[in-house]
Amino acid sequence: MKNTKEIEHRFNEPDREAVYRAIKLRRDMRHFKTDPVPPEILERLLLAFHQAPNVGLMQPWRIIRITENDIRNKISVIVEEERKKTAKALNERQKEFLQLKVEGILDCGELLIVALADDREKHIFGRRTLPDMDLASVACAIQNMWLAARAEGLGLGWVSLFDPDVLSELLEIPEGGEPVAILCLGHVEAFYSAPMLEEKNWVKGMPLEKIMFENKWQKT
Amino acid sequence: MKNTKEIEHRFNEPDREAVYRAIKLRRDMRHFKTDPVPPEILERLLLAFHQAPNVGLMQPWRIIRITENDIRNKISVIVEEERKKTAKALNERQKEFLQLKVEGILDCGELLIVALADDREKHIFGRRTLPDMDLASVACAIQNMWLAARAEGLGLGWVSLFDPDVLSELLEIPEGGEPVAILCLGHVEAFYSAPMLEEKNWVKGMPLEKIMFENKWQKT
Numbered sequence: 001m002k003n004t005k006e007i008e009h010r011f012n013e014p015d016r017e018a019v020y021r022a023i024k025l026r027r028d029m030r031h032f033k034t035d036p037v038p039p040e041i042l043e044r045l046l047l048a049f050h051q052a053p054n055v056g057l058m059q060p061w062r063i064i065r066i067t068e069n070d071i072r073n074k075i076s077v078i079v080e081e082e083r084k085k086t087a088k089a090l091n092e093r094q095k096e097f098l099q100l101k102v103e104g105i106l107d108c109g110e111l112l113i114v115a116l117a118d119d120r121e122k123h124i125f126g127r128r129t130l131p132d133m134d135l136a137s138v139a140c141a142i143q144n145m146w147l148a149a150r151a152e153g154l155g156l157g158w159v160s161l162f163d164p165d166v167l168s169e170l171l172e173i174p175e176g177g178e179p180v181a182i183l184c185l186g187h188v189e190a191f192y193s194a195p196m197l198e199e200k201n202w203v204k205g206m207p208l209e210k211i212m213f214e215n216k217w218q219k220t
Numbered sequence: 221m222k223n224t225k226e227i228e229h230r231f232n233e234p235d236r237e238a239v240y241r242a243i244k245l246r247r248d249m250r251h252f253k254t255d256p257v258p259p260e261i262l263e264r265l266l267l268a269f270h271q272a273p274n275v276g277l278m279q280p281w282r283i284i285r286i287t288e289n290d291i292r293n294k295i296s297v298i299v300e301e302e303r304k305k306t307a308k309a310l311n312e313r314q315k316e317f318l319q320l321k322v323e324g325i326l327d328c329g330e331l332l333i334v335a336l337a338d339d340r341e342k343h344i345f346g347r348r349t350l351p352d353m354d355l356a357s358v359a360c361a362i363q364n365m366w367l368a369a370r371a372e373g374l375g376l377g378w379v380s381l382f383d384p385d386v387l388s389e390l391l392e393i394p395e396g397g398e399p400v401a402i403l404c405l406g407h408v409e410a411f412y413s414a415p416m417l418e419e420k421n422w423v424k425g426m427p428l429e430k431i432m433f434e435n436k437w438q439k440t
Contacts (some may be wrong), residue, residue: 003360007372009373009374009408009410009411010371010372010373011238011241011242011370011371011372011373013239014235014238015233015234015235015241015371016372017235018234018235018236018238018239019229019238019239019242019367019370019371020233020264020268020282020371021370022231022239023268023271023274023349023364023367023368024271026273028273035293038332046238046241046432047428048243050238050245050428050431051243051244052267052363053246053248053363053366053378055345055380056417056422056423057415057418057422057423057425058423059425059426060435061431061432062432062437063431063432063433063434064429064433064434064435064436064437065432065434065435067435068435071435071436073361076433082348082440084348086344086345086346086347086348088343089348090344090345097345101221103331116436117431123316124306124309124310124380125306125310125422126306126380127304127380128306128323128381129257129302129380129381129382129384130380130382130384130400132352132355132400133380135352135355135356135359136355136362136380136400136401137358138356138358139355139356139357139358139359139360139363140360140362140363140366142356142360143272143359143360143363143364144243144367146273146360147243147364147367148239148240148243149240150231150237150239151230151231151234151236151239151240152230152231153228153230153231154229155228158273159380160275160325160346160347160349160353160356161346161348161349161413162349162350164349164350171397171435171436171437172436173437174436177437178309180350180352183221186362188229190229191229195277197276197277198277202276202277202345203276203277203278204292205277205279208266208267208270211270211281211283211337212266212277212282212285213282213283213284213285214282214283214284214285214287215236215285215286215287215288215291215392216284216291216391216392217282217284217335217391217392217393217397
């Protein structure tokens with residue numbers, strides 16, 4: 001039998017549904033309107049980001065908010081260079097790839113660069129055998145922001161098409177730090193009804209059953 | 221002026237608050253009750269996981285659900301071994317570390333191992349310069365599950381204290397695959413009111429201001 005405390009832990013049905021709805025309707029957005037993001041909403045999204053779980057409580061994340069148009073333009077050029085290189089590396093899908101919109105850097109209301117902090121070696125808790133858990137923490141933080149943005153009616157896109165060394169140089173990210181995300185955040189005309197790469201027939205997702213095993217890995 | 225469509229994108233206030241509440245109250249749990257997780261709730265949490273953003277829609281994640289007690293016990297031993305090694309590596313904080321509860325593997329209602337799939341090299345989109353974006357996708361999926369679990373009143377803990385090679389051998393994870401999380405999921409007596417590592421004075425978190433820069437990295 002459940003005790004009172006436990007029932008209290010659970011959100012009521014409309015609140016549970018709201019959480020599931022944010023998860024379901026969140027999209028990796030590439031199409032934005034240029035309207036600015038209200039500062040109080042940005043503040044809430046940054047707090048949501050900062051409340052993420054993080055290995056050994058090391059808070060490995062740093063955010064660089066881009067407010068200068070000149071820097072925004074330079075970031076756009078860096079991504080465009082990598083887009084071309086990715087296209088080449090994709091060989092027979094090159095042409096198809098080049099028709100996809102992969103970022104909204106010049107349109108979105110807010111442009112945020114997320115980087116791993118320098119000076120992470122001293123953090124051993126939970127990272128002795130899996131040092132990349134710092135990146136995992138950063139991803140959890142971005143997912144928090146993504147879901148909160150969806151609830152606010154704002155779109156967010158995580159762009160990873162860039163050379164981290166070139167971006168580090170532009171933003172003066174020190175040795176040991178590493179940019180891992182260019183986040184486009186802003187108003188959108190409409191959210192994609194399915195992931196854009198599915199809508200554009202780039203790829204079709206697998207159903208849940210395909211990724212579930214029991215007790216050991218099964219050959220698929 | 222905002223158009224109707226845009227207003228429709230935004231969740232109403234109680235629903236927005238529910239999303240922010242899940243983000244705020246989610247904890248990395250180590251203390252569990254042994255009661256089983258109802259199957260219909262587990263199913264919803266797995267779907268939430270599977271709805272996460274993922275680079276190039278590659279769905280790099282696999283989940284191994286542990287239902288055999290013998291395997292659960294062996295996983296517990298693997299984590300205990302790494303706990304001791306981590307303690308040693310922590311030098312002067314060794315004793316303090318050993319007093320922390322770092323996992324609830326033998327108590328939690330559900331034990332799930334999350335792994336990166338093998339055969340990931342062919343996925344280039346968004347990973348040419350940042351191959352670890354697959355891990356980032358997996359972390360987003362775990363964060364989805366974490367928040368949904370909190371809304372359901374269930375605790376989840378991400379344990380990364382293990383040797384991935386030893387765990388791979390136990391679970392027959394093939395070459396190229398990699399376990400990245402032991403997830404303890406289950407009922408809890410109470411959620412920590414602050415991160416457990418703060419409550420236990422292991423570390424104190426930084427405020428948001430400390431991680432925010434503008435236009436370029438600033439020395440802190």
